[in-house]
Amino acid sequence: xxxxxxxxxxxxxxxxxxxxxxxxxxxxxxxxxxxxxxxxxxxxxxxxxxxxxxxxxxxxxxxxxxxxxxxxxxxxxxxxxxxxxxxxxxxxxxxxxxxxxxxxxxxxxxxxxxxxxxxxxxxxxxx
Amino acid sequence: xxxxxxxxxxxxxxxxxxxxxxxxxxxxxxxxxxxxxxxxxxxxxxxxxxxxxxxxxxxxxxxxxxxxxxxxxxxxxxxxxxxxxxxxxxxxxxxxxxxxxxxxxxxxxxxxxxxxxxxxxxxxxxxxxxxxxxxxxxxxxxxxxxxxxxxxxxxxxxxxxxxxxxxxxxxxxxxxxxxxxxxxxxxxxxxxxxxxxxxxxxxxx
Numbered sequence: 001x002x003x004x005x006x007x008x009x010x011x012x013x014x015x016x017x018x019x020x021x022x023x024x025x026x027x028x029x030x031x032x033x034x035x036x037x038x039x040x041x042x043x044x045x046x047x048x049x050x051x052x053x054x055x056x057x058x059x060x061x062x063x064x065x066x067x068x069x070x071x072x073x074x075x076x077x078x079x080x081x082x083x084x085x086x087x088x089x090x091x092x093x094x095x096x097x098x099x100x101x102x103x104x105x106x107x108x109x110x111x112x113x114x115x116x117x118x119x120x121x122x123x124x125x126x127x
Numbered sequence: 128x129x130x131x132x133x134x135x136x137x138x139x140x141x142x143x144x145x146x147x148x149x150x151x152x153x154x155x156x157x158x159x160x161x162x163x164x165x166x167x168x169x170x171x172x173x174x175x176x177x178x179x180x181x182x183x184x185x186x187x188x189x190x191x192x193x194x195x196x197x198x199x200x201x202x203x204x205x206x207x208x209x210x211x212x213x214x215x216x217x218x219x220x221x222x223x224x225x226x227x228x229x230x231x232x233x234x235x236x237x238x239x240x241x242x243x244x245x246x247x248x249x250x251x252x253x254x255x256x257x258x259x260x261x262x263x264x265x266x267x268x269x270x271x272x273x274x275x276x277x278x279x280x281x282x283x284x285x286x287x288x289x290x291x292x293x294x295x296x297x298x299x300x301x302x303x304x305x306x307x308x309x310x311x312x313x314x315x316x317x318x319x320x321x322x323x324x325x326x327x328x329x330x331x332x
Contacts, residue, residue, distance in 0.1 A: 024212035061324035102173035
């Protein structure tokens with residue numbers, strides 16, 4: 001059995017796409033650009049508005065994650081009859097709920113339990 | 128369960144076990160593991176998001192982080208990702224020597240990444256900004272350290288796989304291992320995008 005044949009069989013069995021030279025290069029160049037721009041932006045001091053800089057940097061990260069998913073991890077809806085995509089979507093949903101929920105709850109805990117409110121709180125609990 | 132029910136089920140669903148080729152579901156199983164790992168990192172990111180501003184009157188990101196070092200580190204991991212891609216392509220062509228060569232290059236970049244990260248950790252601990260200094264630093268060391276540990280184990284796996292390929296060649300079992308390790312390696316690069324964005328870049332704005 002030649003190595004090529006082994007690979008072809010492997011390819012059919014697993015429905016895997018190992019990508020091509022050009023797709024890896026394309027993904028790499030996109031990643032370099034998507035990394036360099038936010039680094040350059042922050043190193044240069046960012047925009048006037050800090051929030052705008054933060055949103056831009058996060059935007060680049062999201063796009064770069066998608067680039068990695070497509071070009072390096074070869075994600076598509078057909079892999080493993082769609083189960084790979086489905087498990088990924090499920091994970092993303094859980095991650096979003098987990099991150100947003102934790103930050104939201106803890107932010108409110110912090111703002112509502114600032115030291116200046118201790119007085120009211122002690123009264124509340126004490127009575 | 129009654130026979131009638133079983134019969135009904137048999138008409139609607141296939142009850143006989145399928146024959147799957149050896150390792151056919153390995154990559155999906157490994158992907159599910161990576162997704163659970165992703166949840167673990169999400170928890171660590173959430174911890175960092177909550178504790179990231181608790182400096183305990185200690186140093187903050189702007190006092191500690193060196194973006195140029197992080198940029199070099201990011202470049203190392205990105206380069207190791209593409210060289211692993213080339214190893215996969217060499218494997219696809221059945222080129223054992225090429226596969227081993229690209230794996231060695233990947234290992235080199237992975238070790239460079241680890242060396243730079245260890246240097247950064249050593250520097251931080253040396254100037255008194257260790258994990259016990261503040262909530263921010265505890266969360267930082269946990270998050271970045273867990274990623275570093277993953278890269279460490281990925282490197283050990285890489286060495287193991289190189290030995291296996293040298294011994295038995297590019298047999299289907301080794302190809303399957305390569306597919307899993309490549310997913311693991313690219314996954315770590317994806318996590319690093321989150322780390323350098325949320326920890327380093329947002330901390331320095």
